[in-house]
Amino acid sequence: MSDHQEHNVLKVTNLMKRFGGLTAVNGVNFDFPKGQISAVIGPNGAGKTTFFNMITGIYVPDKGNIELDGESIVNIKPDRITSRGIARTFQNIRLFGSMTVLENVQVGMHIHLKTGIVGTLLNLPRVRHEEHDAQREAYRLLEYVGLAEWYNEEASSLSYGAQRRLEIARALAAKPKVLLLDEPAAGMNPRETSELTGLIRRIQQELNISIILIEHDMKLVMELSHHILVLDHGEKIAEGGPEDIRSNPKVIEAYLGKSAVEEEIQI
Numbered sequence: 569m570s571d572h573q574e575h576n577v578l579k580v581t582n583l584m585k586r587f588g589g590l591t592a593v594n595g596v597n598f599d600f601p602k603g604q605i606s607a608v609i610g611p612n613g614a615g616k617t618t619f620f621n622m623i624t625g626i627y628v629p630d631k632g633n634i635e636l637d638g639e640s641i642v643n644i645k646p647d648r649i650t651s652r653g654i655a656r657t658f659q660n661i662r663l664f665g666s667m668t669v670l671e672n673v674q675v676g677m678h679i680h681l682k683t684g685i686v687g688t689l690l691n692l693p694r695v696r697h698e699e700h701d702a703q704r705e706a707y708r709l710l711e712y713v714g715l716a717e718w719y720n721e722e723a724s725s726l727s728y729g730a731q732r733r734l735e736i737a738r739a740l741a742a743k744p745k746v747l748l749l750d751e752p753a754a755g756m757n758p759r760e761t762s763e764l765t766g767l768i769r770r771i772q773q774e775l776n777i778s779i780i781l782i783e784h785d786m787k788l789v790m791e792l793s794h795h796i797l798v799l800d801h802g803e804k805i806a807e808g809g810p811e812d813i814r815s816n817p818k819v820i821e822a823y824l825g826k827s828a829v830e831e832e833i834q835i
């Protein structure tokens with residue numbers, strides 16, 4: 569095993585994506601360390617979601633490479649990328665609102681179940697067994713994110729913060745090596761954000777999953793992240809630990825404008 573494979577779960581090289589005349593991501597290089605929390609930050613339109621969409625196979629890069637544990641995942645379909653070990657949540661919550669909380673988690677498991685639709689229709693004993701195990705596992709995940717008591721409610725009846733945690737449980741059901749969280753704290757109140765911070769830290773420490781998050785809540789980013797990638801107009805303008813990023817003039821300028829740097833205002 570090479571040094572790179574041991575330390576970095578995901579390696580992005582010279583990544584580029586254009587939409588017509590607009591270069592949304594422009595030649596970005598970054599190594600995501602295994603088992604740690606990394607953040608991708610930057611002002612609106614910086615290219616963060618486009619970057620995530622390339623990692624998860626929704627967009628094919630125009631140039632560059634993405635390696636998961638040393639193997640390229642460029643040109644692989646999103647569901648295959650999920651089964652290789654990358655799961656995600658979305659900026660806009662995407663749950664099945666009229667399904668129960670438990671069923672939503674079970675949906676996240678289907679990539680690992682052996683049974684197809686025919687087996688389910690025939691109600692084979694092996695199928696019943698597998699579904700029972702899946703339900704137990706789904707319930708365990710709900711306990712993990714603190715939603716077990718609502719397992720039988722419709723997903724749409726949950727509070728906003730709870731729906732975001734349900735999305736995380738569903739992503740965990742795919743047994744990922746890497747979990748991508750797209751603005752997990754968006755729309756949350758301070759109490760929900762602090763619960764979420766604890767949950768993300770537990771997932772990294774207890775489940776040993778590498779986490780990559782896009783987030784505008786700088787307090788959460790600075791508290792949780794080991795490594796931060798800063799994008800602006802599609803380009804990497806900085807990378808480093810929270811302390812480096814907080815005091816980096818290029819980052820301050822990108823967020824607050826040039827005058828802020830002159831006044832030495834810190835984000």
Ligand SMILES: Nc1ncnc2c1ncn2[C@@H]1O[C@H](COP(=O)(O)OP(=O)(O)OP(=O)(O)O)[C@@H](O)[C@H]1O
Pocket residue numbers: 587590591592610611612613614615616617618619
């Ligand atoms: N499918 C698309 N077609 C055309 N342009 C797009 C598409 N997706 C993104 N863009 C453009 O690419 C640029 C980067 O967008 P992206 O959504 O990746 O930024 P972002 O950093 O995630 O922004 P935000 O913080 O507002 O979510 C923007 O100018 C956006 O308008």
